[in-house]
Amino acid sequence: MHSFDEKHVLVVDDDRQIQQTVCKLLRGAGYQYHTAGAGATGFYEFAAHPIDLVITDLNMPGGDGFVLINRIRQVNADVPILVTTSMHRSVLKSLRITDIANLDVFNKPLNPSLLMARVEAILPAA
DSSP: OOOOOOEEEEESSSSSHHHHHHHHHHHHHTOEEEESSSSSHHHHHHHSOOOOOEEESSSSSSSSSHHHHHHHOOOOOOOOOOEEESHHHHHHTTTTTSSSTTTTEESSOOOOHHHHHHHHHHHHOO
């Protein structure tokens, strides 16, 4: 059951090390999390759980982050999304990723302090 003060974060990344690092940070800050290694399974997790924030990579096998973001936006225009990528900002701009509402981009390698500061600004701890 989803209590009103629990915050659930979906972490979608095919890099297990990044996924585990982000989940460890989330757990340490008291957030609940769900994981997926591809966009297709990420959308399944999104549909199956009450997600308050999505953290996703863009370039993944088995359904990339672009498809995941578009599918999420079709059913929920408001859930915040944090994109993690090694793509240059100019590429992201040309792909119009930066035009999507309620979406932030974090460059890899991730800075854990900056990432968690943004997560906590979006989802204040209960």
